[in-house]
Each structure stands twice: as structure tokens, then as C-alpha cells.
Amino acid sequence: MAPYMNSDAPLIGSSAAASTEKPKPTSIRVIIVGAGFAGITAAIECVRHGHTAVILESYKSTNVQLGDIISFGSNSSRIFRRWPGVPEKLDPICHNSDHLTYYDWKGEHIYTQYWGSEEENFGKRYNGHRGEIHKIVFDHALEQGVEIRLGQQVTEYFETETEAGVVCNGERLTADVVLGADGVRSKARTLVLGHNDAPKPSGYAIYRAWMDSSELAKNDLTKHLVQEDSHTGWLGPDIHFLAAAIKGGKEFSWVFTHKDTRDVDEGWSEPGNHEDACKILEGWAPAVHAIVRMTPPEKLVDWKLVYRDPLPTWVSPKGRIALIGDAAHPFLPTSIQGASQAMEDGSCIAVMLELAGKEKVADALRAYEKIRYDRVKATQKTARDQWHKADFDNLRKNPEAIKLKREEWILNHDAESHAYEVGPKVLAELHQAAA
Ligand SMILES: Cc1cc2nc3c(=O)[nH]c(=O)nc-3n(C[C@H](O)[C@H](O)[C@H](O)COP(=O)(O)OP(=O)(O)OC[C@H]3O[C@@H](n4cnc5c(N)ncnc54)[C@H](O)[C@@H]3O)c2cc1C
Structure with a gap:
């Protein structure tokens, strides 16, 4: 058994199938600021792995009209597929087409790209209305026992050696860890890390x-x-x-x-x-x-x-507060990965908390950063301008050059399995470095 492996913790998420198996409680309490896809995923995944999760969201109500199309690649869609009942609700409202037809700006056909074998290899994607998908996921979080408090404005974060907390609507709330999932306009960035970087x-x-x-x-x-x-x-x-x-x-x-x-x-x-x-x-x-x-x-x-410029770290000095999703790493939509990477964060953190256990939650958050940082940075770089800068004369001779690149290392990634695979080693290295 690797050091730091919480030997009692069942590895409930290591299979790709949706599981209704109840996890063993870890008694780790998690406060999550923000009910976007980062916050909701982290909460659902925390509950799936035996922790308790409370979300504090400033919106006063959920509103299905918010936003328009949002894309979840195969890498995050496999997270949805682990949530019982969710794929069945997503299927009828999500986009269902096996190809993308490209024209030039004057309307002349360039190329038709079929997803066929990629989709079969990497797994299904979900593209649909942000508000509709969000509502399905929000309801699932409630069904799974996540507590979601709306109309909550978080104004302060704090941590000690033994706990972390927030001030929310003037009330002081504490837990074992706090996750700042407050989006691209994140205040957590400044409040937690002291980086006052403007968008x-x-x-x-x-x-x-x-x-x-x-x-x-x-x-x-x-x-x-x-x-x-x-x-x-x-x-x-x-x-x-x-x-x-x-x-x-x-x-x-x-x-x-x-x-x-x-x-x-x-x-x-x-x-x-x-x-x-x-x-x-x-x-x-x-x-x-x-x-x-x-x-x-x-x-x-x-x-x-x-x-926003990349942050040097996503974790607070005492290791009990971490940023996730757009708060940690905003994406331009041309990468088509913002929401997917936000979801991978939550999946990874829940596993790392399970592996590290309640006494070592700071190690879990530091390990989350180690596991995720380089992958996120590399994915951010793929925000390609391949279409804007296309050489249209050359495209006539080589129309395949217009194809949307489908990178296996991004889309065929399983954040949960990966965390189980590398997590024990990363925790052991952190332990060694601290000794
Ligand atoms: C209203 C809205 C519409 C969007 N529409 C689209 C879209 O159509 N297409 C698309 O590709 N992307 C859209 N996005 C962005 C996309 O959802 C995110 O980039 C991605 O999913 C990452 O999610 P996130 O959870 O990190 O951040 P976000 O989705 O931004 O969620 C952050 C959450 O934190 C809450 N919050 C912020 N500060 C506080 C605070 N101090 N206290 C408590 N709560 C706080 C916010 O109200 C918000 O709900 C939208 C985002 C929002 C907020």
C-alpha cells in the first residue's frame, strides 16, 4: 500500500459505469463557492467519494434562460455518464449530428468532417443549451445530497492549520477545505492568493x-x-x-x-x-x-x-483552499475545453481527498494542483486560431487542413482513473519533500 493511501476508502469511481454504490463516508467537509459547472461537478464528485459538500452561490435562483450553446468534450462527458440518470436526461436535449460541414465565407463548400471513429474511440460528447444542461446537473446534485444555498455572497476566505472557511452574507462558515469555483471574474484569486490581476x-x-x-x-x-x-x-x-x-x-x-x-x-x-x-x-x-x-x-x-494570465499556484499558503474551473484557469472558447477542464478539476480533487484522508487534506489539494497544472496549461494553448488564419487558397488544394483537430490526449482522458493511477505517488512525493 502506498503511503498516504487511505486504505479504508473504497475506489468507487474506478469503473467507467455509473455506480449507485454508496461510498464509505470520509467525514471530510467541503465548502464550494460557486454553482457553475466547476462547483457543481466538484460537489457531486465529493459526495460520490464519501465527503460532504455545501455549495454557496450568489445567484438567487437557477434560471434556465442563462447562456446559449456549451460544449462538453468526451473527456468531461464521461464524468456525466458516471452520474446515474443524467445521460438519459442529456441525450434528448443535446446535439445529435455526426458531421460538421465547412464553407468559406462566400458560401462555397470546403469540406465535411465526420466524427465517426473518433466518437467511438473517445466516447460521446454533449453539446447543448448551457441553462438546460446546468439544470439537469443542478437537480442531480440535490438528489445526491449536495446542499446548495442560493443568494450567498462570499466576501472573505480564511484558513488555519486545522480548518478553512468563508464569510458569506456576514456569516462565518468553516469546513476542512474550501474550493473557490467563482468563475472568470473570481474574487477568490485575490482573496486567497493575493493576486490582484485584472481580467x-x-x-x-x-x-x-x-x-x-x-x-x-x-x-x-x-x-x-x-x-x-x-x-x-x-x-x-x-x-x-x-x-x-x-x-x-x-x-x-x-x-x-x-x-x-x-x-x-x-x-x-x-x-x-x-x-x-x-x-x-x-x-x-x-x-x-x-x-x-x-x-x-x-x-x-x-x-x-x-x-487572465496563468496563476503560479491554485492553492492557498496553508493548503486548505484551492481554486478550480475558470477561477483557476480561464479558457477562450476556441479551445472548446473550458467547461470540460472545470469538470476534470472536481473529479480529480474528490479522488485526491479520498486518497489522502481527512488528516491530510492540504496534501490532497497540493496533489490536485500537481496532477492538473501542466495538463490544463497545455490544453489552454490549444485555443487555436487555425480557422482565422487559414490560407484559403491552399485549402482548395488541401481541404482536410480545415478539420477541427481532435487531440486524443485531451479527449480520451479520464480524470478520475488518472487521479487514482498517479495520486498515491504524487502524495508520497509531497510527503517526502515535506520530511
Ligand atoms: C451566466 C453564465 C452563462 C454562461 N454561458 C455560457 C455559454 O453559453 N457558453 C459557454 O461556452 N460558456 C458559458 N459560460 C461559461 C462557462 O459556463 C464556464 O466557462 C465554464 O463552465 C467554467 O465554469 P465555472 O464553474 O468555473 O465558472 P462559472 O460558470 O462562471 O461559475 C461561477 C459561479 O460562481 C458564482 N460566484 C461568483 N462569485 C461568487 C461569490 N463571491 N459568492 C458566491 N458565488 C459566486 C457565479 O454566480 C457563478 O454561478 C457562462 C457562464 C455564466 C456564469
Whole structure:
């Protein structure tokens, strides 16, 4: 038995199948700040591994209307598949198409990419409406015994050698560990680590919309897009326009990135304007203009893409508070991995707490950082601009060059199995270094 392995802890998560087996309680208490995908996943995974979890979320209610399309790669979708009942609820609301059709900005077909064998090898992906997926996961967390307190504004974090805690709505709450899952605008970064780094503009913003597709179904330029689920991309210099028909073609989502020179303080999400959007798309295919024009004004959003410089550490000085998800490592959407990496964090932390045990929770959080840091950094770097910088003349000769890269090391990763595999060694190394 490796030192630091909590020998009593059942390895409940080491199989890929959803398990209804009850874990042995570890008596580790975890406070999680934020009920985004990072916070909810960490909470569900903590309960699956025998810990207790309380989430403190500043929103006063859950609102299914928030957001639009969000993508979960095979690496995070396998986390969903371990949660009993969740895949059955995700299947009918998520995108179901086996290919992506690429056109150039004028509407000329470049290439059609089929997912077939990749999907079979790496496992299924879930792409759907953020609010709808979030609601399913939120309800599952409650069913599993996660306590979720809404309307809770965390304003302070503290830790001692024996506990960690937060001040929330003026009340002091303590636990064995605190996880800061408070998103890209994280206050935990500053409060826990002392890094007062402002979010930075990326130079891009993204127009986005999610809408009913009935008007598109009546229009000759767009009706072929909504007869069933479909996925289409129009690519041009510095812009890519992606559209997906979902729920058998009944609903439609589109996004397009554009250059943005405004400062981050000018608001991160603003109502979009058809005229501004169409002006940026001057010379683009009539179908693209038709999609934008048929979007109800109240459904059009201009979402600023911000990022933060990488942090040197995600863990507090005494090791009882850790950042996870966007709070630790914001992603640009072009990596299509922000939410997936946020979920992997929670999966890894829950295993490490189980392996280290209640007396060694600080080692568990430090081990989480060691296991995750380089992988996250490498994944962040894949936020590719392969489409913006595409050489369109060359694409005529080599259309396959447009293919979305599907990296096995990202998508075929199992965060839980990996933590079980490398965790004992990492904990032993930490122990040795401290001796
Ligand atoms: C409203 C919203 C809509 C989004 N829509 C999309 C989308 O359509 N497509 C997409 O790809 N990505 C979207 N994202 C981003 C995406 O969900 C995240 O990048 C990713 O899932 C990482 O999740 P996270 O849990 O780390 O952060 P987040 O999803 O940002 O969650 C952080 C949570 O912490 C809470 N919080 C923050 N500060 C405090 C505090 N002091 N006290 C208590 N709670 C606090 C926030 O209210 C929020 O719920 C959206 C995020 C939000 C918040």
C-alpha cells in the first residue's frame, strides 16, 4: 500500500459505469463557492467519494434562460455518464449530428468532417443549451445530497492549520477545505492568493444566439439547415461563424467571433445589434446574413472574450483552499475545453481527498494542483486560431487542413482513473519533500 493511501476508502469511481454504490463516508467537509459547472461537478464528485459538500452561490435562483450553446468534450462527458440518470436526461436535449460541414465565407463548400471513429474511440460528447444542461446537473446534485444555498455572497476566505472557511452574507462558515469555483471574474484569486490581476480583453468578442428555428424553416436560404440536427461552419479571415440545429432541428444556435477593441470594463455581455453584426459580415454568404436577420433582437448577445494570465499556484499558503474551473484557469472558447477542464478539476480533487484522508487534506489539494497544472496549461494553448488564419487558397488544394483537430490526449482522458493511477505517488512525493 502506498503511503498516504487511505486504505479504508473504497475506489468507487474506478469503473467507467455509473455506480449507485454508496461510498464509505470520509467525514471530510467541503465548502464550494460557486454553482457553475466547476462547483457543481466538484460537489457531486465529493459526495460520490464519501465527503460532504455545501455549495454557496450568489445567484438567487437557477434560471434556465442563462447562456446559449456549451460544449462538453468526451473527456468531461464521461464524468456525466458516471452520474446515474443524467445521460438519459442529456441525450434528448443535446446535439445529435455526426458531421460538421465547412464553407468559406462566400458560401462555397470546403469540406465535411465526420466524427465517426473518433466518437467511438473517445466516447460521446454533449453539446447543448448551457441553462438546460446546468439544470439537469443542478437537480442531480440535490438528489445526491449536495446542499446548495442560493443568494450567498462570499466576501472573505480564511484558513488555519486545522480548518478553512468563508464569510458569506456576514456569516462565518468553516469546513476542512474550501474550493473557490467563482468563475472568470473570481474574487477568490485575490482573496486567497493575493493576486490582484485584472481580467484582460482578448481582442475578440462573440455574437451569440439561441432561438426557435421556425422562421429559418420557412426561408429558402436556411431551411436545409433545420430539417434535422446539423452543424455548419462558415470561415473567413478573422471570423468564424458556427451554427447548430438541435432537438431534431427545432432549435438553432449560432456564434461568430469578431475583433473587439472595447475595454473589459465596458460590460462583458451586451445586447447584440443586427446592423453591427451584418456590417462585420459584409461580403459573407446570403445564408449567414439570413440567419442573423431572422434572429429575434432579444436573443442576440455580444459576449466579450476575456482571459487572465496563468496563476503560479491554485492553492492557498496553508493548503486548505484551492481554486478550480475558470477561477483557476480561464479558457477562450476556441479551445472548446473550458467547461470540460472545470469538470476534470472536481473529479480529480474528490479522488485526491479520498486518497489522502481527512488528516491530510492540504496534501490532497497540493496533489490536485500537481496532477492538473501542466495538463490544463497545455490544453489552454490549444485555443487555436487555425480557422482565422487559414490560407484559403491552399485549402482548395488541401481541404482536410480545415478539420477541427481532435487531440486524443485531451479527449480520451479520464480524470478520475488518472487521479487514482498517479495520486498515491504524487502524495508520497509531497510527503517526502515535506520530511
Ligand atoms: C451566466 C453564465 C452563462 C454562461 N454561458 C455560457 C455559454 O453559453 N457558453 C459557454 O461556452 N460558456 C458559458 N459560460 C461559461 C462557462 O459556463 C464556464 O466557462 C465554464 O463552465 C467554467 O465554469 P465555472 O464553474 O468555473 O465558472 P462559472 O460558470 O462562471 O461559475 C461561477 C459561479 O460562481 C458564482 N460566484 C461568483 N462569485 C461568487 C461569490 N463571491 N459568492 C458566491 N458565488 C459566486 C457565479 O454566480 C457563478 O454561478 C457562462 C457562464 C455564466 C456564469
